[in-house]
Amino acid sequence: MRYPIAIESGDETHAYGVVVPDLPGCFSAGDSLDEAIANAKEAIELWMETVIEDGQAIPEAAPIAKHQADPEFAGWIWAVVEVDLSKLSGKAKRVNITLPERVLAAIDQAAARFGDTRSGLLAKAALEYVERHPAA
Known part of the structure; x- marks a missing residue:
């Protein structure tokens, strides 16, 4: 933010x-x-x-x-x-998710471009989405 x-x-x-x-x-x-x-x-x-x-x-x-x-x-x-x-x-918590290989590859490529990790990129993307779509 x-x-x-x-x-x-x-x-x-x-x-x-x-x-x-x-x-x-x-x-x-x-x-x-x-x-x-x-x-x-x-x-x-x-x-x-x-x-x-x-x-x-x-x-x-x-x-x-x-x-x-x-x-x-x-x-x-x-x-x-x-x-x-x-x-x-807060502290990190390990979760298990399932994604199509092509989506995972795109996430990994984007993370590399931004100098981030897969987990870091997913966390930022999820928070950004939640911020832009508040609960009704």
């Missing part, structure tokens, strides 16, 4: 402050802009791990333009942080 982050400019004596508008209470900081963005990713992952452990749903990310229109963030710098939810869902 991709989450917009709002970054309040820092200077020689103040760190760059980061807020994740879609994740209430998720914030971070860094001494440089690059460090602020990297720390935001870590803060988002920790925030999400806590929410997952509590059995809660991860909020969807709103379009960055929606947040940019919020006067609270006027003059802030914007960036987007990518978080892989498949790596945050």
Whole structure:
């Protein structure tokens, strides 16, 4: 998932402050802009791990333009942080599935192209599907 982050400019004596508008209470900081963005990713992952452990749903990310229109963030710098939810869902559990050989070959080829494993690719694809098709 991709989450917009709002970054309040820092200077020689103040760190760059980061807020994740879609994740209430998720914030971070860094001494440089690059460090602020990297720390935001870590803060988002920790925030999400806590929410997952509590059995809660991860909020969807709103379009960055929606947040940019919020006067609270006027003059802030914007960036987007990518978080892989498949790596945050707790311990791995082995499952047994049956797929046609041609489908399995296509999955393996795609995983290789993306530098991923078969399991990693399937987990990401399944999560993406579930996110795009919420229960009624």
